[in-house]
Amino acid sequence: MEASAQQEEKPVAVEGGLRTGMINATEMQRxxxxxxxxxxxxxxxLLRDGAIVYDEVEAAGDLPAGWMDEQEGGVYHLKRRDDDALFGFAVGPHSWKRYLFPPMRRLWQAERKGKGKFRVIPEEETPQRRAFLGVRACELAAIAIQDRIFMQGPYVDPVYAARRQNTVIVAVNCGHAAATCFCASMDTGPQVRQGFDLALTEIVDAERHVFLVETGTETGAALLAKLEARPATNDDLAEARRIVERTAESMQRSLDTTDVHDLLLGNLDHPRWDEVADRCLACTNCTMVCPTCFCSTVEDLTDLSGKTAERVQLWDSCFSMQYSYIHGGSVRMSGMARYRQWLTHKLASWIDQFGTSGCVGCGRCITWCPVGIDLTEEVRAIRATAPPAPALEDESEY
Amino acid sequence: MPKKKAPRKPKLAVWKFASCDGCQLSLLDCEDELLAIADAIDIAYFPEATRAVVRGPYDVSLVEGSITTSHDAERIHKIRRASKHLVTIGACATAGGIQALRNFQNVNEFISLVYAQPQYIETLKVSTPISYHVFVDYELHGCPINKVQLVEVLNAFLNNRRPVIPSHSVCVECKRQGTVCVMVAHGTPCLGPVTHAGCGALCPAYNRGCYGCYGPNDSPNTTSLADRFEHLGLDHAGIARSFRTFNANAAAFRHESEAHEHNI
Incomplete structure (x- = not known):
């Protein structure tokens, strides 16, 4: 099982200072x-409008103590836990992408300066130092994917890079998997492996409510040094691993990624695409909640006098008709073409483009699809009825 | 043509057909932008704002309301002939409005129920959008329209560019704002997934389902959404009713409500 293989790579006690520690739940405030x-x-x-969303946390009391989520395709419910776990839920409608790659951002303004001349006023952003508290393994994987897109290609997004540099990440190992989670299949979790400053594992039972704290960076180590911590024993470490193992074992959904690239791209005319399009609302929700989807559009706005103008960047989606609009009309008119574009990009051509899958197995697209379309089911259906492995002659045509 | 020294300001006219006036009042509601608008354009005909009338032709005509009388069916042609650009504003002008509910019934029955002296009422059997009668250059959706979008449309026509008015679903607006989905998290039927954006996803932000005030978006899959509504507990009458409000006569909504009406 993938999850247990991951645990060998887990950073444990490293020489040169306190790299792990145990803190009481009350230390969360500190x-x-x-x-x-x-x-x-x-x-x-924090709790808002019947969901656990991400927003500013001023005190530990803001955290959703004692709450968990129940998720299914198109369904999300909060439920009381029988303990006071602070992170006893899976993932909600928000992802960290809204803070690194914001839904709306002004790129620049322009001002008319006499006849036929104008001056561009660049948008200056002083990056706010931010700490993300409670980042899950799948979300760390998603952030790593967006890092690759925005910072590691030939064109670096300076605003993303600045925001990223000013972010401290406190990760949390999952003690609970929603029914929509399938990170184990995508090899991204539930154990956090890298990309964090601190990683917490919440241990809550009748006797104690504590966290195992592991450090991933010097910044993390410096933070841990400021907390009232005692050294972690081997028993503590074993207990923490058991929790994550149990989470991996309890995961109900899975996605068989074997040759998924060729499977999808070799079945572009599979009848299943039409079937899913009958249900697909092309509403864009799956792409908006996806922590890796990175498409944006720009809108140019002018004032009535024509003296000033501005350009804003907004989240966009391959499910909208306007997204594929070129001279003469939209390239992907049908819902079928749009769903197929999304899924083949996410699971197949993303690999060609960025070297990894675009899916981290967080399950948000399943839960927040208003009609509960489940990509794991779609892949399974195509795999079950696909004609035997058609050899791809020329991938470039896709 | 010889160049004039002071370029003539474009002339704007605002026309009313069967409607509540709410959309054209959005123009007066533009408080902050109103002076800029008046500066940039010559408001030539706008009875709601001024009795002064500047004769046509007009550069831009904003048309509010639907066609419900034979007199109006003729009048719209005159307006079209006098207008360089004709822009319809609101659900009445673009889809037939709430008064298009008559299209599903016998209008004479309504008349006899509503009016004390039905013999004075002369009306058409159906309420139809302006585009059924004349060529429309641009349709601005909403019940009522969003004043920011109205300024954008005027701005675009004045500057010879395409209006930046996205035709995607309301869901995009909810998600950009971070609003929790009322359908997924609360089980509230919501027309957002099939509705044209523009309102800023107002109702879901207040934990209500979208009522579809802006009409169908560019690719509405109403059948799939209606299946979901049924799953959430709406019966056929409830589903038909949800599609039958301000944009009842918009093709996608009309077809869906009729499909369920016949199942009641």
């Missing part, structure tokens, strides 16, 4: 205070 004192805006999970 962690928030320390971060805030160092100028970080702390963003974390």
């Amino acid at each position: 962690l928030i205070d320390v971060l805030r004192k160092e100028g970080y805006q702390v963003l974390g999970p």
